[in-house]
Amino acid sequence: MSIEEARKVFTIEVQGLTAVRDKIDQEFLRAVDLIMECPTRMIITGIGKSGIIGQKIAATLNSTGTPSFFLHPVEAMHGDLGMVTSTDVILAISYSGETIELNALLSSMKKRGNKIIAMTGGKNSLLALAADVVLDIAVPKEACPLGLAPTASTTATLAMGDALSVVLLNRKKFQAEDFRFNHPGGSLGERLKVRVSQVMLTGRDIPVITQEFTAAEAVRILNEKNLGAVLVVDLSDHVVGIVTDGDVRRYVLGDVGLSDVGVCGLMTANPICIESDMQAADALSIMQRHEITVLPIIDSERKLVGILHLHNLLGKGEFRFLV
DSSP, rough: OOHHHHHHHHHHHHHHHHHHHHHHHHHHHHHHHHHHSSOOOEEEEEEEHHHHHHHHHHHHHTTTTOOOHHHHHHHHHTTTGGGGGTTOEEEEEEESSSSSHHHHHHHHHHTTTTTEEEESSSSHHHHHHHHHEEEEOOOSOOSSSSOOOSSSSHHHHHHHHHHHHHHHHHTTTHHHHHHHHHSSSSSHHHHHHHHHHEEEGGGSOOEEETTBBOOOOHHHHHHHHSSEEEEOTTTBBBBEEEEEEEHHHHHTTTTOOOOOBGGGGGGEEEOOOOOTSSSSHEEEEEEETOSSSSSEEOTTTTEEEEEEEHHHHHOTOOOOOOO
């Protein structure tokens, strides 16, 4: 019963996302244009669950090239409004559109000349009437069976914020270099700063054999180099396969000996490879996406030049696959 209830939540939230996606129209483009024309900052505001979603939207906008900050409506009415300039664009979030504290704040902002973008499910609400642009985030129903706790609506609001951020990122031609500039510290920043050539293993550190070797020899080198994989190349040093710890385990479970088996019968052919000039962050992304920990590094002719292990990027014990 609980499993079915959980799946039903996902179904309802997907339906909500689909409904909001299908309502994206010229109003969305107007919102993007307003933000692009803004000479100062985005101010995101909302209260309760909408405010929490607003904080995440502000963080995403900041990371992707649109200066923003979150302003709590109550604090704004008690002095923090002084942080707002007349050229700032306001993104106000309220599903009902009838939040008293938020609408009171917007009245003051309109007197200052601020342009207002509303994210609301109430197309005829006071918030919608006060706004210059309205982004409709109405969903067919909430996943909460009582219809009280914001669930599908907050998911849709977050997705609308992500849509704004990504479209703005593309409009501004925001690049990886700009992202690194905004993330100078921490492990994320460090990951993005280097190229694969700076962290890969080369020469004698590469666990490698040719196609003529036996599977047993591959296991010996696998154990000796302790990287969890052995690369298989042809006589011209082109990468043709990879043998991993997992390959060996699966083969042994088949109750077949390794002594007389060629490495080609054990390896995974045509493994994912990357070139040495790739950003380390992109290599990490490939590892995450395919749930692998080793990448062969090749040149433009697909000849082996190195090997990259997850530990070379992040150090032992610091990484978990994202789900």
